[in-house]
Amino acid sequence: MANFSLAIHGGAGVLAKTNMNESLKVLYLKGLKEALEAGRLVLKRGGTATEAVVAAVVSLENCEVFNAGRGSVFTHTGTHEMDAALMEGENLSAGAVAGVRIFKNPIKVAAAVMEKTEHVLLCGPEAENFGTEHGLETAKPDYFFNEFRHKQWLAIRDTNQTKLDHAVVLPSSPPDKKFGTVGAVALDVFGNLAAATSTGGMTNKRYGRVGDTPIIGAGTYANNKTCAISCTGHGEFFIKAVVAYDVSCLMEYRGLSLEEACSYVVKDKLVKIGGEGGLIAIDKSGRISMPFNSEGMYRGFFQNDEPNQVFIYENAEEI
Amino acid sequence: MANFSLAIHGGAGVLAKTNMNESLKVLYLKGLKEALEAGRLVLKRGGTATEAVVAAVVSLENCEVFNAGRGSVFTHTGTHEMDAALMEGENLSAGAVAGVRIFKNPIKVAAAVMEKTEHVLLCGPEAENFGTEHGLETAKPDYFFNEFRHKQWLAIRDTNQTKLDHAVVLPSSPPDKKFGTVGAVALDVFGNLAAATSTGGMTNKRYGRVGDTPIIGAGTYANNKTCAISCTGHGEFFIKAVVAYDVSCLMEYRGLSLEEACSYVVKDKLVKIGGEGGLIAIDKSGRISMPFNSEGMYRGFFQNDEPNQVFIYENAEEI
Numbered sequence A, B: 001m002a003n004f005s006l007a008i009h010g011g012a013g014v015l016a017k018t019n020m021n022e023s024l025k026v027l028y029l030k031g032l033k034e035a036l037e038a039g040r041l042v043l044k045r046g047g048t049a050t051e052a053v054v055a056a057v058v059s060l061e062n063c064e065v066f067n068a069g070r071g072s073v074f075t076h077t078g079t080h081e082m083d084a085a086l087m088e089g090e091n092l093s094a095g096a097v098a099g100v101r102i103f104k105n106p107i108k109v110a111a112a113v114m115e116k117t118e119h120v121l122l123c124g125p126e127a128e129n130f131g132t133e134h135g136l137e138t139a140k141p142d143y144f145f146n147e148f149r150h151k152q153w154l155a156i157r158d159t160n161q162t163k164l165d166h167a168v169v170l171p172s173s174p175p176d177k178k179f180g181t182v183g184a185v186a187l188d189v190f191g192n193l194a195a196a197t198s199t200g201g202m203t204n205k206r207y208g209r210v211g212d213t214p215i216i217g218a219g220t221y222a223n224n225k226t227c228a229i230s231c232t233g234h235g236e237f238f239i240k241a242v243v244a245y246d247v248s249c250l251m252e253y254r255g256l257s258l259e260e261a262c263s264y265v266v267k268d269k270l271v272k273i274g275g276e277g278g279l280i281a282i283d284k285s286g287r288i289s290m291p292f293n294s295e296g297m298y299r300g301f302f303q304n305d306e307p308n309q310v311f312i313y314e315n316a317e318e319i
Helices: A022-044 A050-063 A106-116 A122-134 A147-156 A235-240 A243-254 A258-272 B022-044 B051-063 B106-118 B122-133 B149-157 B235-240 B241-255 B258-272
Strands: A005-012 A082-088 A092-098 A121-123 A182-187 A193-199 A220-222 A227-233 A277-283 A297-304 A309-313 B005-012 B084-089 B096-100 B121-122 B181-189 B191-197 B220-223 B227-233 B277-283 B297-303 B309-311
Touching: A005 A022, A005 A050, A005 A227, A005 A277, A022 A050, A022 A182, A022 A220, A022 A297, A022 A309, A050 A082, A050 A182, A050 A193, A082 A106, A092 A122, A106 A193, A121 A122, A121 A147, A147 A297, A182 A277, A182 B084, A193 A220, A193 A235, A220 A243, A227 A235, A227 A243, A227 A258, A235 B122, A235 B258, A243 A258, A243 A277, A243 B241, A258 A277, A258 B106, A277 A297, B005 B051, B005 B227, B005 B241, B005 B277, B022 B051, B022 B181, B051 B084, B051 B106, B051 B181, B051 B191, B084 B106, B084 B220, B096 B106, B096 B122, B096 B241, B106 B122, B106 B191, B122 B277, B181 B227, B181 B277, B191 B220, B220 B241, B227 B235, B227 B258, B227 B297, B241 B277, B258 B277, B277 B297
Parallel strands: A092 A121, A193 A227, B096 B121, B191 B227
Antiparallel strands: A005 A182, A005 A297, A082 A092, A082 A193, A182 A193, A220 A227, A227 A277, A297 A309, B005 B181, B005 B297, B084 B096, B084 B191, B181 B191, B220 B227, B227 B277, B297 B309
16 A cells, blocks of 8 residues: 555567667666656655656656657658647546647647646647647757667658567667557555556558557546556557556456456457557556566556666666 | 347437427438448348448438538538547457548548558548548538538637537527437347447537547447447547447446446446437347437437337437
């Protein structure tokens, strides 16, 4: 049992151990640690779970090693199209955006949708008008430019392939399967849950493809009765399996614990349909589950004033 | 038990009885009957549930009294932005589009997403590029022009209000609450289920607002293990309540019958959060449930070779 608690992820399907080196690892762990601290700062001063997950996701969006915000992958046309969602467990309030290109922090646009409109999901260029009219900070294309992402994109630009993040490490590298998304879930001292997710989607994506991230019930969900969840993985499978709400229903309707429900959905149901990825989840007691069926998942958590724990593969990393 | 069966809807929250007249009623009933016949033709010759729901929805999209395809409402900028989704119960295949403006039949674009891509959801102008590259039929703006819809829009254009379909009957009329969407669910002779939904959204909508229609799990869902569902109503509430998948989970995890699950979700859970609307659902035995918590819902069904039954308010209408 925890009074407040927070978990984050920076994407499932990390770099294969054989492609990971110390300097990269330091960057990932630093990004995770900073995001946990951003969330902790909010929760420790009695802030809400919503404020905490937004703070943590903003920190991850600002870190260029993760595929969200600044580090977003390139689309087929060389732009960046980002999706984000936010949900509160107390009253099922939710906000989301899909296909926005100009905002520094898409999760803040999702929060504005939740707080300032009667709507849940705004898409495309018109969603950008909403964000600019509400004063959300924009960034020029060079803010999103990243040499590594650019090489990923150049390697497959002229094909019809789309690639999950990190799937192309370098043109000459083996085709690892990696998924880029960031997310956070939290319990606050008021007993409320919240979930937030943000992504740059798939490298070389076309046609306004949207994955599970901004879809309430698929990639993001929160309900004080059960849990708060943020997913990462091959989005199409997460949409078809309605992953986040499935975990909630297994708890509510079948009486499974958070751990049982998460494990069943990620390690059994998703595996059977070929859906690679993982999720982070928290229940009203502050229990945390972070299952994945890929080689690893950038992730971390803390409970109350205990130290941060961060992970890339099976075991905790030293920080 | 039925060998094949199909249900359709043309939106929940019909014109209030006091605003309905005979000539309008004839148009609605004719539209419903034609859609049922389009689906029946497919199922009788041994076609699939997917083909049948697409045929029925195409018929409804082509009928200008329903808010989908030809009859779509006007957005704030005077355009038409349409959403549609299709899902198959056998293997959870799904396709959807959001915010497309130029296609005669958005449900056919959703079908092409399902059949020709690895993706589930395509949004906005780029989704239109996908549709045109795949040869989907487009229509000029005047195809979507409708005097009644135009008056609805003019009446609230300069406000910041959005209105569910029919909410503005005429500038001088009482503000009925009406919801415009069309949809179909079917069981075919192979024992497979499918669901399809299509909408023009809310009158005067802005900022690329997307409702529950194209969201798998919210407005549209199909799974041979449980049921196929198409929703209509105030989309934001249907998204937060993950309505379609909730019905499926109540059947799978709690053992409720189709009728029990549908009734609980629409007449209890949705009512408690203020979510007005309804849904049509079919299970693997061909049983049909069509609950709504609004004054009425344009709807109809048939089972095997039995006659069509169509409804607007509580009781069946004569056709």
